[in-house]
Amino acid sequence: MVRDPKTELERILTEAGRHIAPQLAELAVTLEKPRRPEHGDFSTTIALQLAKSVGKAPREVAETLRATTARAVAGTGQWEPLEVVGPGFLNARLARHTKQSVVSRVLAEGARYGRAAATPAQKTMVEFVSANPTGPLHVGHGRQAALGDAIAALLEAQGHEVTREFYYNDSGAQIHNLALSVQARAQGRTPDDPGWPSDGYRGEYIEEIARAYTAAGGHSDDLEAIRKFSVTALRREQDADLQAFGVRFDVYYLESSLYTDGRVEAAVRALVASGKTYEHEGALWLRTTDYGDDKDRVVRKSDGSYTYFVPDVAYHVTKWERGFRKVINVQGTDHHSTITRVRAGLQALNLGIPSGYPDYVLHNLVKVMRGGVEVKISKRAGSYVTLRDLIDWVGRDAVRFFLVSRRAESEFVFDVDLARSQSEENPVYYVQYAHARVCSVFSQWGGDASGLAQAPLASLTGDRELALAGRLADLPDVLRSAAAELAPHAIAFYLRDLAGEFHSYYNAERILVEDQATRTARLALCAAVRQVIANGLALIGVSAPERM
């Protein structure tokens, strides 16, 4: 395969830069995309950066770089001669045929276009959602599902071997509360009655489970049976919601298994053996402050049971032992404090796990507005918008696109009324429409698209056509940086830009023109646009419809 033009030019400039400034052995020139098209396809500020250490004016440095690389640049056959502009920018323009050629490349690579091959492929885990089976999935889980699934897909597209994992906290105090709540409902009590469990779940789904339990012949005094029944029912409901959302997991890891297979006990023994624990007021503590925590944490409570911290650590040990050297946990910012704690626990075990293990992507919680007021998201309150509600209101594609379109750290206002009223104007339709439009042109045309990868492209000379081709060429870089930053929202923004460029082109030019060479080249361009949109949408779990 022909070497990527950008990579090649970066290599040439890096070599020249090191020649000029030999003291900077680590120097690496990177090309960036200027905002304004008149500044070229790519640009670098390397001359401005080098000026000081070289002791010459930036413009002079730029001129030297231009002159010394002129021959190599021409030799690529892919670039116009570099230009020195302003205070010392080096601007680069791709030769027209280089821009055109991306169309052939997209069509030849098809669904693989934009992907990269990591060498070596890294065994990677993305853990996300991990909702307690104590209630239906809410909007925050939806954000996590959209984010986590897209991050996993991005890493796969970079050539890594990715496992999607869901951790079920199916034991512990919250599950006990769940069982007590269902039992209370089964006994006919309601959340406001005296004798309702103090930390009970008040949602209506509790009553539904209690009814189903009773209908199945269950007895209200068998708490263990109630627990099992409730957890099973809620897991089934969560699974159905995830399926409706188009998110699948490779592994469901049960917290309870960490107890039954002895991993929790083993973790405690190892922590004690590390010498980092101490007894205080009847409890066993770990000196997490030795690892940056602001206070030490309880490992074993005075009643002999363990805090959630222990299974969490034991769980992450299994990730390491299962061979996952890169692990990304997607969680809400309300779980922020667990980062330091889990890492501290892993460090105390002294297993050779890096101190930054695992990685975290923390997302701010979603604030749901309805009728101008905030709807509180709380399982206990029982009044919150579920993921299923959103899917029913605006559709799966729109919810996924919307939830993945914002940086994880952004605080997210989901205005239900707005989302519903604008469901026809959601950005996802704008992108999908571009895809459907291409399909429509092709059905109008009626020809065989299979040979378009070899189509001559010389007639693609219009500004819009070249800009569109340039945009197609961006995909590999967009995916690379989105994966590196664990920031899938970049895909959504890229797709919107690409669709916009296509719609603009489509309105300005006719595809099915008389002249055969022009028509074929334009069809090839459109086919490439369709392919790239499909590839991008696939990564964020959104469908690419042929008709809308």
Next chain:
RNA sequence: GCGCCCGUAGCUCAGCGGAUCAGAGUAUUGGCCUCCGAAGCCAAGGGUCGUGGGUUCGAAUCCCGCCGGGCGCGCCA
């Protein structure tokens, strides 16, 4: 009080390992279908990038203070 995150156009948000960074969508206003789908296109108005300093040739972007908002700070998960 301490820690983390966030303050960019009326609204929802990109841009934040400096430079060619004042952007998109939406809303508002005005144009474009005898012609491949108008869920579209073209154009206009709209922001001292929360605020005050600092570093620099250059700061929305980096550093510090302050103001405002969110989330944590359990022998809950």
